[in-house]
Amino acid sequence: MTPAPPERTIRVVTLYDDVMNVYADRGNLIALEARAAEHGVGVEVQSVSLGDPLPEDADLVLIGGGQDREQRRVADELAVRGPVLRAWAAAGTAMLAVCGGFQLFGRWYRDASGTELPGAGVFDVTTIAPGPGAARCIGDILANVEIEGVGEVVGFENHGGRTYLGPGGRPFARVEYGRGNNGEDGTEGAIFQNAVGTYLHGSLLPKNPALLDWLIAAALRHRYGEGSSQALIEPRPAPYAERAHAASAAVARRRSPKFEPVVK
Amino acid sequence: MVAATARPSVRERAALILGRAAGTAARQLGRGGGTALPGLVAGVLAPRLLERLAQQAGQGVVTVTGTNGKTTTTHLIAAIFRAHGVQPLTNPSGSNLERGLVAAYVEDAEADGRIADAPSRVGVFEVDEAVLARLFSRLSPRVAVFLNLFRDQLDRYGEVDSVGEGWGGMLASAGPDCTLVLNADDPSIAQLAAGTRARVLMFGIDDPEARLAEAEHASDARFCRCGGRFAYEAIYMGHVGIWRCSSCGDRRPRAFVSARRVKLSPDGSRVEVDIDGAVVTLEIPMAGLYSVYNALAATAASYALGVPATTIARALAEAGPAFGRQERFEVEGRTVRVLLAKNPAGLNELLRALIAGSPEREPIHLLAMLNDGVQDGQDVSWIYDADIEVLAGRPMTVTCSGGRADDFALRWHLAGVDPAAVVPDTEAALDDALRRMPPGARLDVVATYTAMIDVREALARRAGVGAYWEKAER
Ligand SMILES: [Zn+2]
Numbered sequence: 136m137t138p139a140p141p142e143r144t145i146r147v148v149t150l151y152d153d154v155m156n157v158y159a160d161r162g163n164l165i166a167l168e169a170r171a172a173e174h175g176v177g178v179e180v181q182s183v184s185l186g187d188p189l190p191e192d193a194d195l196v197l198i199g200g201g202q203d204r205e206q207r208r209v210a211d212e213l214a215v216r217g218p219v220l221r222a223w224a225a226a227g228t229a230m231l232a233v234c235g236g237f238q239l240f241g242r243w244y245r246d247a248s249g250t251e252l253p254g255a256g257v258f259d260v261t262t263i264a265p266g267p268g269a270a271r272c273i274g275d276i277l278a279n280v281e282i283e284g285v286g287e288v289v290g291f292e293n294h295g296g297r298t299y300l301g302p303g304g305r306p307f308a309r310v311e312y313g314r315g316n317n318g319e320d321g322t323e324g325a326i327f328q329n330a331v332g333t334y335l336h337g338s339l340l341p342k343n344p345a346l347l348d349w350l351i352a353a354a355l356r357h358r359y360g361e362g363s364s365q366a367l368i369e370p371r372p373a374p375y376a377e378r379a380h381a382a383s384a385a386v387a388r389r390r391s392p393k394f395e396p397v398v399k
Numbered sequence: 400m401v402a403a404t405a406r407p408s409v410r411e412r413a414a415l416i417l418g419r420a421a422g423t424a425a426r427q428l429g430r431g432g433g434t435a436l437p438g439l440v441a442g443v444l445a446p447r448l449l450e451r452l453a454q455q456a457g458q459g460v461v462t463v464t465g466t467n468g469k470t471t472t473t474h475l476i477a478a479i480f481r482a483h484g485v486q487p488l489t490n491p492s493g494s495n496l497e498r499g500l501v502a503a504y505v506e507d508a509e510a511d512g513r514i515a516d517a518p519s520r521v522g523v524f525e526v527d528e529a530v531l532a533r534l535f536s537r538l539s540p541r542v543a544v545f546l547n548l549f550r551d552q553l554d555r556y557g558e559v560d561s562v563g564e565g566w567g568g569m570l571a572s573a574g575p576d577c578t579l580v581l582n583a584d585d586p587s588i589a590q591l592a593a594g595t596r597a598r599v600l601m602f603g604i605d606d607p608e609a610r611l612a613e614a615e616h617a618s619d620a621r622f623c624r625c626g627g628r629f630a631y632e633a634i635y636m637g638h639v640g641i642w643r644c645s646s647c648g649d650r651r652p653r654a655f656v657s658a659r660r661v662k663l664s665p666d667g668s669r670v671e672v673d674i675d676g677a678v679v680t681l682e683i684p685m686a687g688l689y690s691v692y693n694a695l696a697a698t699a700a701s702y703a704l705g706v707p708a709t710t711i712a713r714a715l716a717e718a719g720p721a722f723g724r725q726e727r728f729e730v731e732g733r734t735v736r737v738l739l740a741k742n743p744a745g746l747n748e749l750l751r752a753l754i755a756g757s758p759e760r761e762p763i764h765l766l767a768m769l770n771d772g773v774q775d776g777q778d779v780s781w782i783y784d785a786d787i788e789v790l791a792g793r794p795m796t797v798t799c800s801g802g803r804a805d806d807f808a809l810r811w812h813l814a815g816v817d818p819a820a821v822v823p824d825t826e827a828a829l830d831d832a833l834r835r836m837p838p839g840a841r842l843d844v845v846a847t848y849t850a851m852i853d854v855r856e857a858l859a860r861r862a863g864v865g866a867y868w869e870k871a872e873r
Binding site: 153154156157158159160161162165166169204205273274275291293336337338341342375376378379381382383386390 | 550621622743771777778779780781782783784803804805806808809810812813814821
């Protein structure tokens with residue numbers, strides 16, 4: 136028996152997933168497809184790599200992190216695509232930009248040699264690579280999201296760059312254990328409408344089901360309109376994800392430093 | 400070699416004695432076998448012990464590095480030399496940082512600091528890929544084996560690219576008295592041949608039947624050093640295959656040691672190998688295509704040092720598994736096989752080896768163990784890069800265990816294989832997994848490094864086999 140085709144579908148664009156995938160961000164798409172199916176939501180995935188055209192529109196955009204060499208190639212192209220991506224974000228497209236993808240979705244990234252790579256400008260953040268002596272921010276992280284119903288998120292961070300919010304920037308979360316954007320101000324990631332930038336991988340979406348549901352709901356609202364019946368998803372349990380979340384949260388509490396703001 | 404028979408100094412002899420005492424004490428306390436402790440103690444007291452070690456091996460030093468297969472390949476090269484009548488001097492069970500190498504010296508040295516029969520011995524050492532650049536000139540190997548370069552424990556190394564760049568710098572100073580044994584099929588390894596004056600001996604697979612039907616996701620080397628993209632005529636695993644650069648035209652070189660016909664089965668492989676025109680058949684008693692690569696690398700390395708092909712084939716057929724690498728135990732009427740999996744490429748290969756040649760209807764019994772210690776990698780994200788989906792739809796039972804059992808269970812669930820049970824504790828998980836399978840069936844344990852140590856100890860006790868340091872050190 137083949138299941139009836141879902142009555143509703145979201146259009147997902149994965150950006151540069153052949154090169155921006157170094158921290159297993161593919162797990163985000165795996166979790167999205169599985170969870171959307173549980174909600175009766177179809178997922179059409181379009182993979183857009185270097186040189187490929189962007190589609191007309193998208194309900195959800197995913198981008199992960201890459202190695203330095205690969206990120207330089209992606210940065211050039213993302214800068215050109217910035218206006219389209221910013222227009223999508225302003226129109227409510229849901230986005231998840233992780234680690235290097237988050238940095239490149241900011242205004243610019245200044246590498247260790249002082250060269251500035253322009254970003255897509257979806258988030259009002261800038262990132263500075265510290266000098267060679269500075270330690271990378273590596274470890275388990277637990278942060279509290281300011282979106283209603285999402286609450287605590289857990290993951291693993293591994294980044295050299297320090298990210299700072301600009302005057303129009305809002306943090307995605309507040310760090311409780313770990314380092315976050317820069318290890319100084321307690322902010323983690325950035326949020327603009329339904330677009331989320333973050334340093335958390337792990338992978339992020341599999342073990343943070345509340346955030347995953349929020350992104351699916353946002354993508355549905357973008358596709359079918361606020362208040363439409365097709366845009367609603369019912370709460371449903373996610374037992375495997377919830378247990379993995381609890382286990383990862385316990386590890387972060389045990390192993391990572393409780394965040395203390397740096398007083399200058 | 401200038402100071403080949405220089406006597407160790409008084410200080411170095413004292414360091415040896417103290418190092419050995421530390422190892423004995425650690426073993427008597429029953430703590431982890433003490434395989435690295437003697438080296439750590441002696442190395443701190445006498446920092447040039449490593450050079451003494453390298454200089455004493457009269458037949459030269461072989462180093463083995465790469466992300467996956469170091470321990471097994473080192474073990475195979477040592478077995479080949481034994482069969483050839485040359486006693487190897489080797490570091491025990493994956494202890495592959497400087498202290499592990501020094502430990503080998505500490506354990507084998509006489510009280511005066513000399514190693515018995517040193518002029519007739521060969522040093523065979525596995526060296527951590529991130530550490531090799533620092534040790535290369537100090538060991539001055541006659542043969543340096545490079546197996547592969549995959550992503551592994553990014554929380555420890557930073558990025559894959561930086562490891563490859565470190566090797567490139569180190570090889571610029573290698574001369575023609577050194578032979579590099581390189582994997583022709585891994586472009587990030589094969590391209591090391593370009594920037595060196597060392598001799599080069601390539602190994603690889605030339606059998607289109609062994610290719611993957613579909614590319615795996617954990618593929619690392621996508622770009623050539625010229626900046627172009629690699630294209631593949633055949634992919635054997637990850638980014639390993641018959642490659643060429645679409646931009647500069649660099650391509651997979653001819654393999655001097657070439658596997659022409661590969662036949663995989665759940666228990667081992669049979670491979671027809673062409674060594675510079677002469678054909679030998681290798682029977683490899685270890686499952687998986689990755690084991691074939693390890694055997695080819697060991698063949699090339701020992702052939703480069705003058706071991707005849709027939710001796711190599713005989714030694715490989717008789718070689719048992721290295722510590723924790725496809726070791727088998729008989730427990731409660733069932734066979735248990737232990738498989739170390741510490742990164743996506745390694746896990747993908749294990750899963751392929753489990754499927755290879757086994758009938759579709761035959762159930763697979765698996766104990767999947769995920770720990771997150773420093774030696775395992777504290778970041779467990781990598782499980783999402785492994786293509787666990789290849790097992791979906793097969794009849795199987797999976798028990799998830801280890802400190803991150805819940806993370807692993809979620810990964811298996813998302814791959815379409817719901818675990819039969821999630822049991823963090825090792826002993827309880829073994830009980831659970833054994834209970835779920837019929838007598839006579841085989842249980843495969845896939846485990847990260849510290850989980851492998853735990854489960855191996857539990858199995859050895861149940862099977863009545865010695866503890867790990869008793870076996871690992873000789
Ligand atoms: Zn090229």
